[in-house]
Amino acid sequence: MNATQLRLKTLARPNPAPLAAWLRQPLALRSVMPLLLCVCVGGGAYGFSIGLWRAPLQGVFVAVKMPCLIFLTLFVNGLLNGLLAALLGSGLSFRQTLMACLMSFAIFGLIVGSLSPIAIAMALDAPPPGAVEAARWYRVILLTHTAIIAFAGVVANGKLLRLLQDFAGSSAAGWRVLLAWLAGNLFVGAQLSYNLRPFFGNPELPVQFVRPDPFHGNFYEAVWTLLLGSLPTSEIALGVLRASLFAAVCAVLVFFLRKRARRSPKSTPATP
Amino acid sequence: MNTESTPPSPPPPSPPRSDGPVTPGTVIDLLLRHPERLLSEQGRGGRRVIGLLLAITVLSLSVFGFLLGTVSGGVQLWAAPVKVALGTLAAVAICLPSLYIFSALAGLEARLHQVAAVVLTMVALIGLLLLGFAPVVWVFSASTGSITFMGLLTLGFWLISLLFGARLLLGMTRTLGLQTKAYLLLWLGIFLVVTLQMSTSLRPIIGSAPTLLPTEKRFFLEHWARTLNAEASGRTTD
Numbered sequence: 001m002n003a004t005q006l007r008l009k010t011l012a013r014p015n016p017a018p019l020a021a022w023l024r025q026p027l028a029l030r031s032v033m034p035l036l037l038c039v040c041v042g043g044g045a046y047g048f049s050i051g052l053w054r055a056p057l058q059g060v061f062v063a064v065k066m067p068c069l070i071f072l073t074l075f076v077n078g079l080l081n082g083l084l085a086a087l088l089g090s091g092l093s094f095r096q097t098l099m100a101c102l103m104s105f106a107i108f109g110l111i112v113g114s115l116s117p118i119a120i121a122m123a124l125d126a127p128p129p130g131a132v133e134a135a136r137w138y139r140v141i142l143l144t145h146t147a148i149i150a151f152a153g154v155v156a157n158g159k160l161l162r163l164l165q166d167f168a169g170s171s172a173a174g175w176r177v178l179l180a181w182l183a184g185n186l187f188v189g190a191q192l193s194y195n196l197r198p199f200f201g202n203p204e205l206p207v208q209f210v211r212p213d214p215f216h217g218n219f220y221e222a223v224w225t226l227l228l229g230s231l232p233t234s235e236i237a238l239g240v241l242r243a244s245l246f247a248a249v250c251a252v253l254v255f256f257l258r259k260r261a262r263r264s265p266k267s268t269p270a271t272p
Numbered sequence: 273m274n275t276e277s278t279p280p281s282p283p284p285p286s287p288p289r290s291d292g293p294v295t296p297g298t299v300i301d302l303l304l305r306h307p308e309r310l311l312s313e314q315g316r317g318g319r320r321v322i323g324l325l326l327a328i329t330v331l332s333l334s335v336f337g338f339l340l341g342t343v344s345g346g347v348q349l350w351a352a353p354v355k356v357a358l359g360t361l362a363a364v365a366i367c368l369p370s371l372y373i374f375s376a377l378a379g380l381e382a383r384l385h386q387v388a389a390v391v392l393t394m395v396a397l398i399g400l401l402l403l404g405f406a407p408v409v410w411v412f413s414a415s416t417g418s419i420t421f422m423g424l425l426t427l428g429f430w431l432i433s434l435l436f437g438a439r440l441l442l443g444m445t446r447t448l449g450l451q452t453k454a455y456l457l458l459w460l461g462i463f464l465v466v467t468l469q470m471s472t473s474l475r476p477i478i479g480s481a482p483t484l485l486p487t488e489k490r491f492f493l494e495h496w497a498r499t500l501n502a503e504a505s506g507r508t509t510d
Contacts, residue, residue, distance in 0.1 A: 076411055080404035086304035087401075087436055188408055195415060218416045 007034035011107050016162040019103060023096050023167065032099070038106035042113025043067040046148075047199075049119035053126055053141055054201030061209045065196050070105050073189045074098065077181075084180045089173040090164055100167075101181065104160040111152035119148065129203035142200065157182065194219035299324045303397055307440045308447045310393055311386070322389060325396040332399030333357040337477070339406045343413045343422050344480040351484055355474040363467045364395055367459070374459045379451030390444050394437040401433040419479045420503045423496070426478065427468075434464060468492045 010018045011034070025031055047066030051058035081101060082094035092100060122144060126137040157178065165174030193199065195214045201207060294313060299321060302310050313321050337356030341348035372387045382390075412425055438460050442453055450456070471477060472492040474485065479499075490498075 076407040079407065080401075083304065083401055083404040086301075087397075184408075188411060191411055191415065195411075215415045218412055218418075218421065221416060221418060221421060 003030060004034045004037065007031075008038070008110065011035075011038065011103065011110060014159075016159070016166040019159070019163050020166045023092075023099055023103070023163070027095055027099075032102070035099075035102045035106040038109040038113070039070050039102070040067045040109075042106075042109030042111075042116075043070055044113075045116040046109075046112035046119065049116045049123060050145060050199055051201055052120060053123040053138070054129060054198075054203065055207045058198070058201045058207045059123075061207070062199050065199070065209075067109075069189070069192055069196055070109070072192050073185055074101055074105065076188050076192070077101075077184045080184055081181050084184070085177050088176045088180060089170065090168045090177040091173075092164075092167060092177075096167075100160065100163060101185075103163070104156045107159055108152045108156040111155055112148060115148050115152075119145065134203070138203075145200075190219045194222065294320050294324065296324055296328070300328065300400065303328075303393065303400065307393060307397070308444055311389070311444065311447065322392065325389075325392050329361070329392070329396045329399040330357050332396075332403040333360055336399070336402040336406050336409070339409045339413060340422070340426060340478055342410065343417075343419070343478050344476070346480065347484065348476070348478075348480060352477050355477050359470045359474045360395060360399075360467065363463065363470045364391055367391075367463045367466055370462060371456075371459050374455040375445060375450075378445070378453065378455040380445055380448050382445075382448045386448065390441060390448075393444065394441045397440050398433040398437040401436055402429060405429040405433070418503065420500055422478050423499065430467070431464075434460070434467075 007022070010022060013019075022031065043066040044063040048059040048063040050066070051060070051062035078094075078098055078101075082092075082097040085092045085097045085100075086094075090097075122141065126141060127133045129138075160181075161174055161178045164177050165171050168174050168177070194217075195210075197211055197214070198205065198208065299310070299313075302313060303325075310321065310325075334353040334357045337353030338349065340356065341350070341352030368384075368388060368391060371391055372384055375382060375387055380387075409422075409425065409429070413422065416422065438457075441460070442450070442456060445453075445456060469492050472486075472490055472495045475481070475495065476486075
């Protein structure tokens with residue numbers, strides 16, 4: 001068994017200690033290469049299965065874009081993740097932060113890559129776009145990919161959490177860092193995936209690597225516009241937004257009040 | 273099957289050396305991991321530590337301001353970094369006397385220069401975090417022309433950074449003998465309002481306008497409401 005295979009096995013193991021030992025090693029190409037391989041090959045194969053239903057060329061495009069999306073997210077959030085890791089008590093250096101995030105994405109790539117033959121078979125078995133049953137199949141394909149991504153995301157982040165807890169020596173610190181990283185990566189990842197669209201490929205639009213205007217608009221404005229469009233009037237949308245904000249403020253207040261109540265010392269019985 | 277041997281867990285990280293030279297790397301490391309030790313470093317390193325903290329603040333805020341300026345381009349490429357850096361330092365200078373008094377009310381036995389060092393440390397951390405957010409700002413500034421969206425995004429980043437700054441301020445003052453944090457929380461609220469008003473007084477920072485500084489005085493909430501209304505009705509605003 002060569003070194004790369006050993007590394008891949010280490011990634012898949014449930015025990016975080018070997019991953020922590022890997023993270024503590026000095027930076028070398030042989031320690032990074034298996035991670036890059038997982039992201040490029042696993043992510044690429046899975047990307048191909050996503051675009052394949054629309055057209056084989058779309059599959060090739062998405063196979064290239066999927067690893068790019070992961071690396072761009074890592075690049076854009078690298079500095080912030082490093083700062084947050086130091087501030088929130090993870091005990092990780094900047095290099096180790098980047099490696100830990102890359103490990104998490106590599107585990108994700110490993111899982112989705114291993115499921116890509118099933119997804120490819122499903123795309124090949126489905127009626128092509130424009131066929132009678134295509135719309136129903138399209139929904140099934142979308143749901144399947146959502147389930148695969150969710151499963152891989154949960155497993156990869158679960159392993160990252162255990163790694164962080166092992167490294168920080170504290171369960172709470174591990175959770176804090178993971179949640180901070182997740183928030184940042186999801187926030188930026190959603191926008192970058194919007195810039196790099198299409199992934200699944202709308203059957204009514206041509207097969208393209210990226211849309212002609214990839215930097216026009218952003219993900220969150222698009223969601224807001226969709227929200228406004230899906231409700232009868234914009235006043236209702238604003239009402240929903242206000243109600244949500246009010247509920248969020250109430251939730252925060254309740255959280256702090258309960259925390260305060262827990263902290264306050266219990267009344268002790270009077271001594272006779 | 274071949275299994276990898278797990279090396280023994282390494283010793284806990286030792287505190288940074290306090291007898292070596294004070295470098296920007298040391299200051300950043302202390303700022304992120306052990307901010308309370310910066311106080312003793314300031315006692316030892318004197319002006320050099322303060323100078324480095326100031327340099328980190330100005331540089332970080334300038335880079336963040338530059339990326340905010342790329343939303344509109346042109347004059348804003350140099351005006352926004354200058355306004356962000358100088359505006360923040362001006363807000364600190366305005367709020368320093370009240371922090372000194374409030375910290376005394378809170379039971380802190382610190383001299384003015386110590387309080388100034390604490391607030392400078394807080395602003396340096398805020399600057400570093402904003403520098404971390406800068407690539408995210410760049411991604412969105414390349415994708416949207418909406419001043420409202422960029423304003424909300426920047427406000428969100430400012431609030432997150434200030435939250436970490438507040439945590440640092442409270443932690444550092446605790447080592448100086450803080451007895452009650454209510455006064456400092458009040459001061460943090462005042463500092464937040466001052467910085468938000470400063471961003472309105474120095475507008476435009478994200479958008480563009482015919483003049484470098486505003487010709488009309490406005491409260492920041494009024495300015496936000498006008499900007500929201502203007503964007504909703506399709507007009508451009510500063």
